[in-house]
Amino acid sequence: xxxxxxxxxxxxxxxxxxxxxxxxxxxxxxxxxxxxxxxxxxxxxxxxxxxxxxxxxxxxxxxxxxxxxxxxxxxxxxxxxxxxxxxxxxxxxxxxxxxxxxxxxxxxxxxxxxxxxxxxxxxxxxxxxxxxxxxxxxxxxxxxxxxxxxxxxxxxxxxxxxxxxxxxxxxxxxxxxxxxxxxxxxxxxxxxxxxxxxxxxxxxxxxxxxxxxxxxxxxxxxxxxxxxxxxxxxxxxxxxxxxxxxxxx
Numbered sequence: 001x002x003x004x005x006x007x008x009x010x011x012x013x014x015x016x017x018x019x020x021x022x023x024x025x026x027x028x029x030x031x032x033x034x035x036x037x038x039x040x041x042x043x044x045x046x047x048x049x050x051x052x053x054x055x056x057x058x059x060x061x062x063x064x065x066x067x068x069x070x071x072x073x074x075x076x077x078x079x080x081x082x083x084x085x086x087x088x089x090x091x092x093x094x095x096x097x098x099x100x101x102x103x104x105x106x107x108x109x110x111x112x113x114x115x116x117x118x119x120x121x122x123x124x125x126x127x128x129x130x131x132x133x134x135x136x137x138x139x140x141x142x143x144x145x146x147x148x149x150x151x152x153x154x155x156x157x158x159x160x161x162x163x164x165x166x167x168x169x170x171x172x173x174x175x176x177x178x179x180x181x182x183x184x185x186x187x188x189x190x191x192x193x194x195x196x197x198x199x200x201x202x203x204x205x206x207x208x209x210x211x212x213x214x215x216x217x218x219x220x221x222x223x224x225x226x227x228x229x230x231x232x233x234x235x236x237x238x239x240x241x242x243x244x245x246x247x248x249x
Contacts, residue, residue: 001027002072003157031061043109052108060101067093075158080168080180087162091129099128119224123241126220130213130245136161137209140197142248152193158183162212166205175199213245 001015001023015023034057038050045053070090074082103124107117139154140163154161164183168176182196200206221238228234 002068003153005153045109049108053105056101056104056108060097063093064097067091067095067097070094071159074160082160082165084162084165087160087165088129091132092125095132095135096125096128099124099131116227119227123217123220123224123237126216127241127244130217130241133162133209133213134245134247136163137206138248140200140206152190152197155183155193155196156186156188158186162209163200163205166208167200167203170203170205171199175202210245217241217245 001013001020005013006016007013013023014026018026035054038045038054041050067090070086071094074090100121104117104121107120112120136154136159139161140152142151164179167179171179179196179199182192185192187193187196221241225234225238228237
């Protein structure tokens with residue numbers, strides 16, 4: 001709804017099928033589902049564990065909302081001062097929150113040491129950030145991805161992605177001016193959108209974003225790896241991170 005999108009995963013968005021009121025209400029209700037599970041406590045968790053989970057869920061859902069708020073603000077207003085660091089922080093909140101939450105929940109339930117829980121949470125966060133960066137890449141060049149959301153939807157929405165920020169940093173004044181003209185116009189014409197993509201490719205910004213995602217995941221894996229036992233589970237965890245930043249859909 002907030003992105004004014006028509007498609008998700010190749011199908012009509014909920015708000016277009018059932019209406020905005022029902023979609024918003026359903027979204028709000030989903031925030032409280034985890035707390036129902038805590039209340040029922042079918043796993044017979046002790047009070048200390050329940051309190052840790054409650055605090056973690058509340059914190060990460062607040063971060064998620066903050067990250068989404070940053071993203072919305074940036075593509076609704078002229079925010080030319082934004083840097084790569086701003087973008088990565090937004091991703092850590094918006095996309096990293098649910099990944100970090102899931103991983104740290106596992107640590108809490110396994111009664112892992114706090115250091116171990118923080119490391120697995122950081123790895124999951126890096127996967128979340130990498131996932132968002134790859135999402136931005138596929139939005140511009142992913143053929144299969146385009147069938148679900150449309151090629152260049154982020155350009156139409158005026159989103160400040162890592163790819164855009166890198167291009168603006170590296171581009172000539174003439175190219176920078178033209179790119180910002182396109183972004184501010186929220187184009188619907190595919191030819192204009194393709195022009196913007198061409199400018200991003202001219203300065204190797206798409207490849208830069210891909211490499212950034214890879215390096216983020218590699219760095220956090222290197223920090224986490226010593227805490228994990230050798231075995232299939234460890235291998236799958238590493239492969240999972242690699243898959244999410246190399247995916248084509």
